[in-house]
Amino acid sequence: MALTKRAIPRKYLIHFANEHLDFRIAELKSIFKTFNYEINIPDKDVRDPFMILELPSLDCVKSVASRAILIRSVYELWAHGTTFEDLNNALRQLPKDFVEPHTSRLETFKFQVTSFNKSLSNKQKRDRIECLPSDVLDFQGKVDLKNAKHIYHILEYYGPFGHDPTDQPVDVYFAKWITDGQRDKINEFHLQKRHFIANTSMDAGLSMIMANIGGVKKDMLVFDPFVGSGSLLVAAAIHEAYVLGQDLDYLLLHAKARPSRCNEKKRAQDESIRSNLRQYGMEKYYIDALVADSSRPGLWREITLFDAIITDPPYGIREGAKKVGLHDKDSLINGEIKPGAQHFPQRLDYHLSDIFKDLLNFSAKYLHKNGRLVYWFPVNIQTYSPDNIPTHPCLQLVHNCEQKLNTRLSRRLITMEKFRDFTEDTKEAVIQVDHFETSTFRDMYFNDNNLQKERQNDGQNKLSSDLNKLNVT
Ligand SMILES: C[S@@+](CC[C@H](N)C(=O)[O-])C[C@H]1O[C@@H](n2cnc3c(N)ncnc32)[C@H](O)[C@@H]1O
Missing domain, CATH: 3.40.50.150 (Vaccinia Virus protein VP39)
Incomplete structure (x- = not known):
């Protein structure tokens, strides 16, 4: 089923830091409250570092990230699946006018692959990128590894840290990086x-x-x-x-x-x-x-x-x-x-x-x-x-x-x-x-x-x- 046009930009992927797991939701809820946002936070296994949230605006995303110590990064979620096939199918459902603004020759970009609870070789990472549906993600701009305007991530979750990784990922996400949390402040x-x-x-x-x-x-x-x-x-x-x-x-x-x-x-x-x-x-x-x-x-x-x-x-x-x-x-x-x-x-x-x-x-x-x-x-x-x-x-x-x-x-x-x-x-x-x-x-x-x-x-x-x-x- 095609996603509605409005639903896509409102879904964001939160990538939490891998510490103080029990504090993640308390911090997140409290920051939303500080900025007067009423956000529905789904019930989730607290060990899962990824969370999909529907947020009302980019301002809301930036406000939360401007405070959160336990957020590593926030992404605009483009697609989610439990297998790579699912993920690619979800990417194929993206409306053209959602992807198009990113495909212009002027839009520099790069891909990044991040896995949780399993290390991937460079070859595996390259394979992941090569398997993406290039007809949908038809980016015409230059790849810029240092200073790309858009950074697209494939994020893979192989179960909670401290447990044997699953053979295949439990969740796979394709998402555009928006901003980082405040981890630098710890240092x-x-x-x-x-x-x-x-x-x-x-x-x-x-x-x-x-x-x-x-x-x-x-x-x-x-x-x-x-x-x-x-x-x-x-x-x-x-x-x-x-x-x-x-x-x-x-x-x-x-x-x-x-x-x-x-x-x-x-x-x-x-x-x-x-x-x-x-x-x-x-x-x-x-x-x-x-x-x-x-x-x-x-x-x-x-x-x-x-x-x-x-x-x-x-x-x-x-x-x-x-x-x-x-x-x-x-x-x-x-x-x-x-x-x-x-x-x-x-x-x-x-x-x-x-x-x-x-x-x-x-x-x-x-x-x-x-x-x-x-x-x-x-x-x-x-x-x-x-x-x-x-x-x-x-x-x-x-x-x-x-x-x-x-x-x-x-x-x-x-x-x-x-x-x-x-x-x-x-x-x-x-x-x-x-x-x-x-x-x-x-x-x-x-x-x-x-x-x-x-x-x-x-x-x-x-x-x-x-x-x-x-x-x-
Ligand atoms: C766990 S420490 C607080 C450490 C502090 N958060 C910091 O970052 O340095 C508890 C403090 O309570 C103080 N304290 C103990 N009894 C107290 C009392 N009756 N009234 C006020 N302070 C007291 C101690 O001197 C100690 O500095």
Whole structure:
């Protein structure tokens, strides 16, 4: 059956990057929402790197690609089949007036063959190109391998990565390249090249994915209540949002903690979150980082303040998470400090479940309506259930994506959206089933048999390097 004229240009092929598979759809949906597009996303095996989408315009394609970290490229889809024969038949159905504008002598072009989960020899690639129906794809322009105006791709999918490739492709596509996603930004903002980093700095790619899922855009105010070295602020400022953070650790914020790079003895004097933003020409978006305790939100005025809260709370692995307490209970009247009483900040254990409940209570109060809270929640894969995720009457769960840390542990990126105003009567956050009731995440981490064995074999250095690899506190 011939495709209708209008349907063809509206079909696009998304080629996802082969990482963070569980985050692809959350990122894609969130970017569409940021640009106010309502797009139907088909249900698909998340391991399949190709997805066909009907998109309303080229502008929509370009907007999405201008943000997406998990998109490799976007193509205009010309034909799709499950065999080469199918593909060629579909190409033969293309209306002439769809192909014709590309066949003029002035239109330089080249072909490219890309296969997923199977390597193809140059000869196989040439054969693929030679088998295309030349009567339909009657391109009269010159082949230009360096600077072609149109790049036509044959894309072949041989099943999910990590599985034996199928003999014949599962899907074959013929498509014209339109644009690439933002993979280059991962290198541009890589932590290795960043002026100020800490032991738990969030990697650049994940930080940018978080900003996308958080719906960050120009002129927003974005807050990170566990800011550390400010990686999430950098990611938000890329989109011209104003950024503000807070952290309990004075030494960290003032770059007086031990250097995090193994070949460095001393930190440079000007290391700071501000200097990171300056490094990328984004200093004007930096508001400040406060030394403050996230368990005590009393310093904020009781009005909604933030468009997005994006954060990575401490998981308490390196040392149990802490909050500030009062030195002496006698110095309190009705929970407030007695006038004139001396206050020596005290470090109390901060239970992980309380960290999350406080974070939700804070977000429910201080996010503007429709603002998003995006945060990491670490779990033991075997015992995790969705009931472990805290809930709040003002916040609805939008996405819950998993990043595996090893075979036993993972962390889940939780995205919630404020859909109801906070009032005096609003109830507090609750956790239906407390994931950390019987053991802390630190216990879960150290109960990992493999890690324990490695620790015994290799000593404490190995532990440090494991933690560094995972970038977790
Ligand atoms: C996982 S790290 C955040 C890393 C950060 N995203 C970055 O890229 O550097 C968690 C941070 O929470 C801070 N923290 C721990 N307890 C806190 C509290 N009660 N209030 C505020 N910050 C706290 C720690 O000092 C640490 O910097």
